[in-house]
Amino acid sequence: MAWEAVADLDQLEEGDMMLVHLGGEPICVIRLYEDEAVAVHNTCTHQQQPLNEGYLQEDDTLICPAHNSCFDLRTGAPSGVPAVDPIPTYACKIEDDAIWVDFEQQTNDAAIPHKPYH
Numbered sequence: 312m313a314w315e316a317v318a319d320l321d322q323l324e325e326g327d328m329m330l331v332h333l334g335g336e337p338i339c340v341i342r343l344y345e346d347e348a349v350a351v352h353n354t355c356t357h358q359q360q361p362l363n364e365g366y367l368q369e370d371d372t373l374i375c376p377a378h379n380s381c382f383d384l385r386t387g388a389p390s391g392v393p394a395v396d397p398i399p400t401y402a403c404k405i406e407d408d409a410i411w412v413d414f415e416q417q418t419n420d421a422a423i424p425h426k427p428y429h
Contacts, residue, residue: 313413313414313415314402314404314411314412314413315333315411315412315413315414316407316409316410316411317329317331317333317338317340317350317409317410317411317412318331318340318409318410319408319409319410320342320405320408320409320410321408323340323341323342323348323410324342325342325343325344325345326341326342326343326367327341327342328340328341328342328363328367328373329363330353330361330363331412333401333412333414334414334415336352336353336414336423337352337353337354337361337363338350338351338352338353338401338412338414339351339352339353339362339363339373340403340410340412341367341373341384342410343367343371343384346405347405348403348404348405348410349371349384349385349400349403350400350401350402350403350412351373351382351384351387351398351399351400351401352387352398352399352400352401352421352423352424354398354424354426355375355377355378355380355382355394355398355424356380356389356394356395356396356397356398356421356424357375357377357378357380357393357394357395358377358378358393359424359425359426360375360376360377360378361376362375362382362398364376368381371383371384371385372384372390375394378393379391379393380392380393380394381394382394382397382398384400385400386400386419387399387400387419387421396421396422396424397419397421398421398424399417399419399421399422399423399424400417400418400419400421401413401414401416401417401418402416402417402418
């Protein structure tokens with residue numbers, strides 16, 4: 312395991328998200344609650360739009376800003392069209408007043424979304 316501190320807790324309020332790069336991939340880190348944060352790949356599986364520009368719902372799903380694809384932040388599963396493929400999710404924890412992500416520990420079996428062709 313390769314845990315990496317990606318943010319101090321005071322950098323992200325509840326409901327805020329930020330973009331970080333780990334292992335050469337864009338990762339969206341979201342602080343859901345005071346004691347819970349999640350990390351997902353930042354690329355929508357529908358048309359490769361950046362998810363960190365999206366919207367967090369009260370049910371802890373993330374909506375892509377381009378076409379309203381909706382993803383469960385704990386499982387990565389899409390909950391409605393147009394996206395049909397899940398986004399990768401990564402081990403994430405809050406510890407020592409920081410948010411930590413282990414990019415090497417993907418918590419689902421989703422494929423890494425490909426880069427846009429344009």
